[in-house]
Amino acid sequence: MIYVKTEEEIEKMRAACDLTSRTLGEVARWVRPGETTRRLDTIAREFVLDHGGKPACLGYEGFPGTLCIEVNETVVHGFPSGYVLREGDVVGTDLVVELDGYNGDSCYTFPVGEVDPKVMQLLKVTKESLYVGIEAARAGKRVGDISNAVQTWCERRGYSVVREMCGHGIGRDMHEDPEVPNYGRRGIGPVLRKGMCIAIEPMINLGSKNIVIERNGWECRTRDRKPSAHFEHTVAITDGAPEILTTFRYIDESLGSHPLRESVEESEETPHN
Numbered sequence: 722m723i724y725v726k727t728e729e730e731i732e733k734m735r736a737a738c739d740l741t742s743r744t745l746g747e748v749a750r751w752v753r754p755g756e757t758t759r760r761l762d763t764i765a766r767e768f769v770l771d772h773g774g775k776p777a778c779l780g781y782e783g784f785p786g787t788l789c790i791e792v793n794e795t796v797v798h799g800f801p802s803g804y805v806l807r808e809g810d811v812v813g814t815d816l817v818v819e820l821d822g823y824n825g826d827s828c829y830t831f832p833v834g835e836v837d838p839k840v841m842q843l844l845k846v847t848k849e850s851l852y853v854g855i856e857a858a859r860a861g862k863r864v865g866d867i868s869n870a871v872q873t874w875c876e877r878r879g880y881s882v883v884r885e886m887c888g889h890g891i892g893r894d895m896h897e898d899p900e901v902p903n904y905g906r907r908g909i910g911p912v913l914r915k916g917m918c919i920a921i922e923p924m925i926n927l928g929s930k931n932i933v934i935e936r937n938g939w940e941c942r943t944r945d946r947k948p949s950a951h952f953e954h955t956v957a958i959t960d961g962a963p964e965i966l967t968t969f970r971y972i973d974e975s976l977g978s979h980p981l982r983e984s985v986e987e988s989e990e991t992p993h994n
């Protein structure tokens with residue numbers, strides 16, 4: 722069952738998504754060698770609570786954090802921990818915030834200090850693929866058009882697409898229909914309609930697409946232990962261009978003021994807001 726949202730509901734989605742984005746902007750200031758992932762989680766939790774939001778992942782089916790922490794080979798759903806970030810790591814922070822009954826969902830993968838150029842390229846292409854997927858998210862098109870756009874962008878550049886995890890509808894619940902896979906054929910799947918809200922979230926690997934789920938039932942890593950990247954926006958389908966409800970603007974602002982911490986660039990050919 723896919724919900725179509727009213728303008729009033731989309732307005733609430735905008736507010737939840739803005740808080741989600743501002744929280745990731747705050748997290749961005751703390752990403753550096755020597756900081757623990759638990760510290761990032763605490764920063765996020767306090768920021769969300771201070772602004773009247775609810776950290777939606779915390780306690781969700783027993784998940785132990787506000788942020789899902791994705792260091793290097795961790796694909797999704799990593800736990801915040803005492804792990805100390807090191808120069809050369811990449812760390813994804815995936816966040817869902819509930820505000821006034823609606824959810825915003827966004828993820829950004831940060832380089833920690835100087836990172837291997839091959840891994841920086843993975844981050845760049847994954848981020849680009851998010852905007853390529855968003856560009857395909859138009860009323861009258863189908864979910865498979867988004868999936869195919871993301872897959873084609875990444876595979877043409879030599880990366881592999883994780884199959885087991887998908888984007889999703891979002892609204893009152895953090896996970897609603899439809900599923901939004903990052904691979905698949907054009908022209909298949911549910912038709913997109915004005916008022917639908919979806920989270921698009923490519924999870925892209927440097928090596929093979931295969932993943933392993935740890936015995937805690939949550940943490941998911943690449944089988945070959947090569948790095949994985951993950952970027953996510955919450956998007957509303959409109960009459961025309963998709964409206965990106967979350968934004969990396971706050972992250973860019975935070976990182977922009979720090980010469981040692983670059984944000985992940987996109988190339989000129991990528992459509993973005």
Ligand code: MF3
Nearest residue numbers: 778781784789798815817826
């Ligand atoms: N953005 C993640 C997702 O879409 C959030 C997971 S939160 C958790 O699956 F609670 F499931 F960990």
Ligand code: CO
Nearest residue numbers: 826920922953
């Ligand atoms: Co999501």
